[in-house]
Amino acid sequence: MTRTLPLATVALAAALSFATGSACAQAAGKLKVGFMLPYSGTFAALGNSIENGFRLYVNEQGGKLGGREIEFFKVDDESEPSKATDNVNKLIKRDQVDVIVGTVHSGVAMAMAKAAKDTNTLLIVPNAGADAVTGVMCAPNIVRSSFSNWQPAFAMGKVAAEKGAKKAITVTWNYAAGNESVKGFAEAFEKGGGKVVKDLNVPFPNVEFQALLTEIAAQKPDAVYAFFAGGGAVKFVKDYAAAGLNKTIPLYGPGFLTDGTLEAQGAAAQGMLTTLHYADNLDTPRNNAFRKGYALTYKANADVYAVQGYDAAQILAAGLNAVKGDLAKRDILTTAMRKVTVDSPRGKFTISPAGNPVQDVYLREAKGNNNEYRAVAVKALADPARGCKL
Numbered sequence: 524m525t526r527t528l529p530l531a532t533v534a535l536a537a538a539l540s541f542a543t544g545s546a547c548a549q550a551a552g553k554l555k556v557g558f559m560l561p562y563s564g565t566f567a568a569l570g571n572s573i574e575n576g577f578r579l580y581v582n583e584q585g586g587k588l589g590g591r592e593i594e595f596f597k598v599d600d601e602s603e604p605s606k607a608t609d610n611v612n613k614l615i616k617r618d619q620v621d622v623i624v625g626t627v628h629s630g631v632a633m634a635m636a637k638a639a640k641d642t643n644t645l646l647i648v649p650n651a652g653a654d655a656v657t658g659v660m661c662a663p664n665i666v667r668s669s670f671s672n673w674q675p676a677f678a679m680g681k682v683a684a685e686k687g688a689k690k691a692i693t694v695t696w697n698y699a700a701g702n703e704s705v706k707g708f709a710e711a712f713e714k715g716g717g718k719v720v721k722d723l724n725v726p727f728p729n730v731e732f733q734a735l736l737t738e739i740a741a742q743k744p745d746a747v748y749a750f751f752a753g754g755g756a757v758k759f760v761k762d763y764a765a766a767g768l769n770k771t772i773p774l775y776g777p778g779f780l781t782d783g784t785l786e787a788q789g790a791a792a793q794g795m796l797t798t799l800h801y802a803d804n805l806d807t808p809r810n811n812a813f814r815k816g817y818a819l820t821y822k823a824n825a826d827v828y829a830v831q832g833y834d835a836a837q838i839l840a841a842g843l844n845a846v847k848g849d850l851a852k853r854d855i856l857t858t859a860m861r862k863v864t865v866d867s868p869r870g871k872f873t874i875s876p877a878g879n880p881v882q883d884v885y886l887r888e889a890k891g892n893n894n895e896y897r898a899v900a901v902k903a904l905a906d907p908a909r910g911c912k913l
């Protein structure tokens with residue numbers, strides 16, 4: 524005896540098979556990448572370099588990662604922590620992206636890390652050094668392609684002490700990145716026999732430095748350590764030189780103080796020593812090819828931010844290649860993003876269990892428009908990842 528199915532059942536089955544079919548098509552379709560970066564304000568140039576670097580790597584792979592074409596979404600976070608949760612939710616909830624790449628500002632990044640943890644969204648941090656992101660907030664779905672604020676700062680503290688400085692003053696914007704950077708510097712500087720005698724700051728992104736410079740001139744320390752970046756770094760380095768301080772008190776900093784900024788800083792930055800996980804003239808085939816490709820594509824010189832964007836794409840590619848683009852294989856994907864050895868323009872680096880690069884930090888000197896390699900300040904430096912429990 525044959526049973527005839529009621530019409531409604533047939534319709535439902537047809538609808539279900541249609542739905543399943545479209546879900547499959549979607550899985551094999553475009554991968555949604557959301558850039559949350561500063562496209563305005565003092566860090567605008569940094570955001571653009573990161574996006575350019577990321578896109579350069581994708582283009583070199585024929586426009587696909589892990590076999591998937593990429594669809595990009597963008598949000599300007601304005602380096603504004605008070606808007607960060609709303610902004611990241613535009614990518615997570617409205618655009619339903621598969622992975623977020625962002626951001627530059629540590630305060631904004633911490634709000635993003637919280638949202639990424641809460642929703643288990645993949646997050647690749649291509650700059651912001653907030654120690655907490657790969658410290659107390661560490662998670663398998665969060666990885667950083669850049670640095671922790673502690674890393675270049677610790678290296679500079681060691682170098683400054685080795686150069687014989689005894690008394691230092693620190694200067695920064697009063698926010699997570701600046702404060703953590705100053706702390707990292709003091710840790711190594713004081714271990715090396717120096718003493719930080721004063722911490723000075725201005726609110727982010729204020730660039731009224733006159734009162735600080737007057738204080739430095741009065742105190743006459745052996746060295747000044749400054750954390751500023753982007754437009755703020757241009758202004759600080761120029762003001763420091765205009766006050767004549769660079770003639771008597773060396774100005775040190777993490778490399779952000781002179782990265783992507785040398786053209787605008789001109790004579791004021793020449794000869795400055797900084798520490799960073801990148802130097803423009805690293806004479807390796809990998810760096811030379813990267814810089815050539817970047818210059819041809821964007822008619823601009825690559826900087827550390829471009830490298831970090833490029834490497835964010837490399838880390839994502841490592842994850843996607845391990846699962847052939849299938850995001851449902853989440854554990855395999857996130858494990859591969861941790862196990863990768865990144866063949867970076869900065870030199871090869873690995874990722875710590877907490878999700879932060881383990882990398883050489885270089886001593887560089889500003890010459891013309893390049894931050895030139897001088898020495899390895901600290902080899903394979905790993906962030907202490909304080910508070911990370913996985």
Ligand code: PHB
Nearest residue numbers: 628629651652700752779
């Ligand atoms: C940060 O806020 O973490 C930050 C911003 C700009 C830099 C470096 C770190 O160049």
